[in-house]
Amino acid sequence: MSDLNYSLLLPRADRMPRTIAARTRRIYDSVALVYPVSTFFFHSRAHQCALRNAGIRNGMRVLELATGSGEMFRRLVRANLDGQTFGLDLSPNMAARTLDRARRKFPRAQSHCGAVDVRSMPFKNSSFDAVVCCYLFELLSQDDIRLTLREIRRVLRSEGTFSLVVIGQNAKFFNRLYDVAGKLVPAFWGRQVEHAVPELVEEAGLRITSAHAVRQTGYPSKILVARR
Numbered sequence: 001m002s003d004l005n006y007s008l009l010l011p012r013a014d015r016m017p018r019t020i021a022a023r024t025r026r027i028y029d030s031v032a033l034v035y036p037v038s039t040f041f042f043h044s045r046a047h048q049c050a051l052r053n054a055g056i057r058n059g060m061r062v063l064e065l066a067t068g069s070g071e072m073f074r075r076l077v078r079a080n081l082d083g084q085t086f087g088l089d090l091s092p093n094m095a096a097r098t099l100d101r102a103r104r105k106f107p108r109a110q111s112h113c114g115a116v117d118v119r120s121m122p123f124k125n126s127s128f129d130a131v132v133c134c135y136l137f138e139l140l141s142q143d144d145i146r147l148t149l150r151e152i153r154r155v156l157r158s159e160g161t162f163s164l165v166v167i168g169q170n171a172k173f174f175n176r177l178y179d180v181a182g183k184l185v186p187a188f189w190g191r192q193v194e195h196a197v198p199e200l201v202e203e204a205g206l207r208i209t210s211a212h213a214v215r216q217t218g219y220p221s222k223i224l225v226a227r228r
């Protein structure tokens with residue numbers, strides 16, 4: 001059986017045997033300037049929902065993984081003007097853009113960003129009250145989702161919250177389009193993982209406390225909130 005046929009038989013989350021980080025970094029680096037348009041049309045409603053449910057209060061230490069061009073990051077900084085907000089992204093252009101926009105908009109807030117692969121994070125154990133991660137897991141292999149979840153649990157304090165946004169799998173036609181897009185440019189689209197993530201989150205020792213679904217311009221998102 002060819003590799004392609006074989007991969008079609010696997011559950012979606014298993015269809016990415018390896019994370020292709022170098023290619024992902026190059027692609028997201030090259031789209032950093034225009035990426036805000038896609039966030040505006042497809043992600044902003046899910047960002048709002050995640051922020052409403054993430055339990056973030058002013059004065060916390062908050063970490064966002066895979067900031068992209070920084071739209072969610074600025075929401076987090078705005079909600080946490082007297083705290084510290086950290087952002088990481090694999091793409092140096094995305095991380096630089098995120099930091100620049102946040103510091104210009106909120107010059108008095110403590111915001112910090114770096115170009116870091118979140119599979120291994122440069123933070124001490126239990127150093128954050130809240131961790132937020134939107135639309136990253138689609139781009140990681142299942143083993144790397146597990147690794148990243150272990151890192152998230154490690155840097156979260158006890159009872160800290162983890163808010164996760166992934167692409168929803170509840171729209172058949174959208175799923176088909178996404179499958180095609182993911183096969184054409186896997187380093188940019190990855191594959192859908194909504195059905196696999198609740199088990200992976202719980203397996204990492206995080207308790208899911210709420211789940212929400214939103215749809216924007218036909219694009220489905222799932223928001224999970226968990227506690228350590």
Ligand SMILES: C[S@@+](CC[C@H](N)C(=O)[O-])C[C@H]1O[C@@H](n2cnc3c(N)ncnc32)[C@H](O)[C@@H]1O
Pocket residue numbers: 021024025028029039043065066067068069072088089090091094116117118119133134135136139
């Ligand atoms: C689909 S975009 C999502 C951006 C943003 N979170 C949003 O909600 O619009 C995925 C982002 O994940 C970043 N990324 C991919 N793999 C990563 C990794 N291993 N570590 C950190 N960031 C990563 C990419 O550079 C890109 O900016």
